Amino acid sequence: MKKSIKNIFVEGAITPEKIAQSIAAHQSKTGIGAHDIFLGQVRADEIEGKIVQAIEFTAQIEMANQICHDIKEHTFERHPIHCMHIYHSIGKVKAGEICIFVFVSAAHRTTVFNALQEVVNEIKANVPIFGKELFEDETHQWKENK
Amino acid sequence: MKKSIKNIFVEGAITPEKIAQSIAAHQSKTGIGAHDIFLGQVRADEIEGKIVQAIEFTAQIEMANQICHDIKEHTFERHPIHCMHIYHSIGKVKAGEICIFVFVSAAHRTTVFNALQEVVNEIKANVPIFGKELFEDETHQWKENK
Amino acid sequence: MDVTLTYYGKLVEVVGKSKEVLDVEAITIQELVIWLENEYPDLKKLSLKIAQNNTIGELEDEITSKNIDIFPPFSGG
Amino acid sequence: MDVTLTYYGKLVEVVGKSKEVLDVEAITIQELVIWLENEYPDLKKLSLKIAQNNTIGELEDEITSKNIDIFPPFSGG
Numbered sequence: 507m508k509k510s511i512k513n514i515f516v517e518g519a520i521t522p523e524k525i526a527q528s529i530a531a532h533q534s535k536t537g538i539g540a541h542d543i544f545l546g547q548v549r550a551d552e553i554e555g556k557i558v559q560a561i562e563f564t565a566q567i568e569m570a571n572q573i574c575h576d577i578k579e580h581t582f583e584r585h586p587i588h589c590m591h592i593y594h595s596i597g598k599v600k601a602g603e604i605c606i607f608v609f610v611s612a613a614h615r616t617t618v619f620n621a622l623q624e625v626v627n628e629i630k631a632n633v634p635i636f637g638k639e640l641f642e643d644e645t646h647q648w649k650e651n652k
Numbered sequence: 653m654k655k656s657i658k659n660i661f662v663e664g665a666i667t668p669e670k671i672a673q674s675i676a677a678h679q680s681k682t683g684i685g686a687h688d689i690f691l692g693q694v695r696a697d698e699i700e701g702k703i704v705q706a707i708e709f710t711a712q713i714e715m716a717n718q719i720c721h722d723i724k725e726h727t728f729e730r731h732p733i734h735c736m737h738i739y740h741s742i743g744k745v746k747a748g749e750i751c752i753f754v755f756v757s758a759a760h761r762t763t764v765f766n767a768l769q770e771v772v773n774e775i776k777a778n779v780p781i782f783g784k785e786l787f788e789d790e791t792h793q794w795k796e797n798k
Numbered sequence: 799m800d801v802t803l804t805y806y807g808k809l810v811e812v813v814g815k816s817k818e819v820l821d822v823e824a825i826t827i828q829e830l831v832i833w834l835e836n837e838y839p840d841l842k843k844l845s846l847k848i849a850q851n852n853t854i855g856e857l858e859d860e861i862t863s864k865n866i867d868i869f870p871p872f873s874g875g
Numbered sequence: 876m877d878v879t880l881t882y883y884g885k886l887v888e889v890v891g892k893s894k895e896v897l898d899v900e901a902i903t904i905q906e907l908v909i910w911l912e913n914e915y916p917d918l919k920k921l922s923l924k925i926a927q928n929n930t931i932g933e934l935e936d937e938i939t940s941k942n943i944d945i946f947p948p949f950s951g952g
Contacts, residue, residue, distance in 0.1 A: 515823060521670035522671075522673070522675040522676040523672055525668075525671070525674035525675060526669055526671060527657060527668070527772070528666035529668040529671060529691065529750070530668040530747075532693070533693075533748040533749060534746045536695060536696035536748045536749070537695060537696070538693050538856070539692065539695040540691070540693070541689075541690070541691040541692075541693060542688070542689070542690055542691075542768075543687075543688070543689040543690075543691070543829045544686070544688055544689075544761065545675065545686070545687040545688075545689070546685065546686055546687075546761070547674075547679075547684050547685055547686065547687060547757075548682075548683040548685075549682060549683060549684065549759065550683070556763070556863065561816070562848065564807065564873070565806075566717035566804075566806060566849070566852075566867050566869070568782060568852055569849060569853075571873075572852045573852075576689055579809065591861035594874055596875070601682045602678075602680060602681070602682045603679060604675070604680040605875070606874065608827065608873045611693075613695065614798075615692070615772060615952075617692065618690075619765075619768075619844070620660075620770050622688075622765075623765050625875065626761060629875055630872070630875045631872065632872070632873060633658070633874050634807070634847075634849070634869050634872055634874075635872060635873065635874025635875070636806055636807030636828065636869075636870065636873055636874070637749055637873045637874065638808075644875060645773065648807060648808040648870070648873065649873040650785075650873055651871070651873045651874075651875065652760075652873065675887070688922045692952045693886045709951065710883065710884065711883075711951070712881075712929075712944050712946070714929060714943065715881060715903060715926060715929035715930075716951075718929045719929075739952055740912070740951055740952070751952070752951065752952045761875075775951060775952055776949070776951060777949065778949070779949060779951050780883065780924075780926070780944070780945065780946050780949055780951075781949060781950065781951025781952070782884030782885070782946075782949070782950055782951070784884070784885075785950065794885040794947070794950065795950040796948065796950055797948070797949065797950045797951075797952065
């Protein structure tokens with residue numbers, strides 16, 4: 507049976523409380539021995555004298571959800587993980603706030619370390635999400651991933 | 653100036669709320685772009701027909717804190733990280749609960765991925781902490797790290 | 799066949815619109831890219847990705863969907 | 876010199892106590908290990924680590940501290 511495609515998007519910043527709830531939800535899964543969590547936080551970068559105040563994210567939402575679903579299936583095939591969750595902000599996220607939350611769980615730590623890095627790199631490379639860095643003077647610049 | 657040696661130990665399980673508070677405390681550090689968090693959770697392993705109910709941790713606390721302090725200093729020297737925190741449980745932690753929380757923050761994701769793995773491996777190898785796996789019938793077995 | 803092109807991210811600014819309808823017959827993605835770069839020369843500086851049915855296409859793929867997404871480099875995370 | 880040996884983890888069970896005092900003069904860690912394995916043959920199966928002043932010692936190090944920690948393999952995390 508195919509799993510249904512989940513919505514990865516969260517309006518605005520991802521809160522520490524949401525992350526805590528997600529961690530707590532795994533306490534009944536007693537085969538898990540290791541969790542690895544990646545969080546991306548909006549940096550107040552200085553670009554030509556102007557400081558980034560926030561990033562506004564847009565996306566091709568349907569395709570982004572489909573690609574994340576495929577990344578998950580692919581990761582479950584390659585690594586003995588128990589659980590995996592991807593959340594990404596849509597809309598405006600202020601500097602210092604969290605805009606991406608990727609959570610991988612397995613019996614052992616080497617599994618989660620390997621799987622998490624792959625997943626985060628694949629999300630950055632393959633998911634149609636676009637960040638617009640907003641400055642205080644209402645100008646902006648389009649974010650570029652390295 | 654030498655940083656003071658912090659106490660890594662938390663009595664009993666590390667709660668999701670503590671993790672959320674630690675994440676929230678980094679929102680003012682707007683040079684951070686990436687966090688990587690490792691959590692170790694007690695597995696309800698089955699060993700010769702008996703299931704692990706909890707792990708009871710003991711340690712040479714003063715030395716454990718000193719070694720973790722050295723691991724931190726060493727990690728700051730080798731990686732451009734902004735922040736790093738290590739917490740470990742002492743006493744009894746039930747299956748499904750969290751017994752280690754390692755948190756590394758930096759501007760970029762490759763830094764945190766590399767640093768976190770090193771730190772977790774060093775903690776497992778070099779910090780004098782001892783886990784006793786408790787079964788339901790009050791027998792036990794001493795945990796061994798692989 | 800009327801095909802709706804949807805522009806994303808900075809492309810909305812570069813081409814000055816978020817959508818437009820194009821009447822095309824049996825063209826490939828490569829031919830669409832040529833048309834786009836001709837119509838909007840500033841697009842030549844960007845490495846475009848073209849998707850139909852939520853999948854990034856290869857240059858030789860024929861356009862079969864009525865909805866085509868045109869992306870600049872992704873910058874999520 | 877009276878030296879207090881403190882046993883940790885499973886060693887407390889193997890040797891049947893958590894501390895003991897030993898009167899030694901100018902011995903190395905290696906000599907202490909030999910004494911321990913002689914006194915408690917079951918320790919031979921374990922790879923012991925010996926620390927003084929919160930630092931794991933090398934076999935050739937002389938014992939200078941009055942408090943010596945004797946560890947089984949670490950199993951934190």
